[in-house]
Amino acid sequence: MSQSVPQAATRAAAQAATQARRSAIQLLDQILGEGRLLSECLSAGMLDKLPPEDRARAQRLALETLRGMERADRLLDKHLRKNPPLMVRNALRLGTVELAHGAASHGVVNAMVEIIGKHRRHGQLKGLVNAVLRKMAEEVPVEWNRLRVPRLPKWLRAPLVQAWGAPAVAGMELAQFTGAPLDISGKPGLDLTALGGQVLATGSVRLDNAGQVSGLPGYDAGDWWVQDAAAAIPARVLNAQPGEAVIDLCAAPGGKTLQVAAAGADVTACDLSEGRMARVRENLERTGLSATLVVGDALEQAGQYDAVLLDAPCSATGTMRRHPDLPHAKDGSEFGALIELQAQMLAHAWGLVKPGGRLVYCTCSLLPDEGECQVEEALDMFEDMSVNREALLLPGVDPAWVTEEGGLRLRPDFWADLGGMDGFYIACLQKAA
Ligand SMILES: C[S@@+](CC[C@H](N)C(=O)[O-])C[C@H]1O[C@@H](n2cnc3c(N)ncnc32)[C@H](O)[C@@H]1O
Structure with missing residues (x-):
């Protein structure tokens, strides 16, 4: 039976959202795994196949995940007995940050399970992703705002504290967490x-x-x-x-x-x-x-x-x-x-x-x-x-x-x-x- 027009449109929007998430995870893998800047990933054409609005969405998701990563890791680590592969961790981080920003939990969990389930090497970890993100959906609304403002990595934090003092650096970290107008x-x-x-x-x-x-x-x-x-x-x-x-x-x-x-x-x-x-x-x-x-x-x-x-x-x-x-x-x-x-x-x-x-x-x-x-x-x-x-x-x-x-x-x-x-x-x- 053919789909009604509204159903087909909803399905297309969900697929576009999943593709933007998949691209955001790929960006995170490059930034955190290969030490490449977002600008370098973009110049290399990593998002060129996406339509402009999905490209913007993928970038926004990756940047929000980096801002909230320390908080996400703190919540996730309570439920991970072993460190998962970076790509799976990045999917969990992204899902957790999306939940913290108020995204609907079923949409986030389904999308991440689909992305990991279809992955050639990590497909068997989709059950883990499902279970952990369901926990996150319960914990994030209660815990997220109780966690500290994420800190800069030590290599940068140490010289900045030496130059400007710890309270100033805490202010810089808050600015980084908040983002810019x-x-x-x-x-x-x-x-x-x-x-x-x-x-x-x-x-x-x-x-x-x-x-x-x-x-x-x-x-x-x-x-x-x-x-x-x-x-x-x-x-x-x-x-x-x-x-x-x-x-x-x-x-x-x-x-x-x-x-x-x-x-x-x-x-x-x-x-x-x-x-x-x-x-x-x-x-x-x-x-x-x-x-x-x-x-x-x-x-x-x-x-x-x-x-x-x-x-x-x-x-x-x-x-x-x-x-x-x-x-x-x-x-x-x-x-x-x-x-x-x-x-x-x-x-x-x-x-x-x-x-x-x-x-x-x-x-x-x-x-x-x-x-x-x-x-x-x-x-x-x-x-x-x-x-x-x-x-x-x-x-x-x-x-x-x-x-x-x-x-x-x-x-x-x-x-x-x-x-x-x-x-x-x-x-x-x-x-x-
Ligand atoms: C901080 S950015 C400049 C931003 C720019 N003034 C503006 O307001 O938009 C530094 C620039 O220096 C350029 N650059 C790096 N080495 C250079 C060199 N040896 N001679 C000239 N430009 C150089 C880079 O390509 C980069 O565009």
């Missing part, structure tokens, strides 16, 4: 109230539950772009003026280039990555702004500029509330090489600043080695370099965030009641005339 930067002078968000003191507009970004008013017209409120501060500190020659040395995907171009400066945007530079090109096209694009090594750029922006490649530890995969995919072993590269880039960038010009150095890192220490060392090395503290004192910037050597330290635990901010370090370095 959507922040928007607009062209100067444009009224963005149609977006309906909150205008922050630093000028960004913040939206909770924004939904599909390309559907928001002003997207097609190119009035604005997505950029965390903290990430918008370096270009404000640079304060490019119309007609000034500015080079943005590590430009992609281009948020800061757009800000500098929108200020009317003559911008050269450089990035080593051809693929990431395509994003800068798209962003410029959509917003109708212009910049000269150079795909190349920042260390090989020449010339003299009124202002240089160096948003150096870094650990990206400041972005973990948006990218909860990062602390799980990485172990800190690559950071030494990045710290050396940042010092080389800072020294080279200094040579591109005209006498009397300025360099804004920034990293989206929480590690002082990538921020405060780099600037301290540069100040020791270059006699014609001084810090401009006044440039940091913008609307919405708390003077308490200015550091001893004269930079700005932004942390995810700041603005806790507004929804947090990414971690950043920013310094404005002035060259003697």
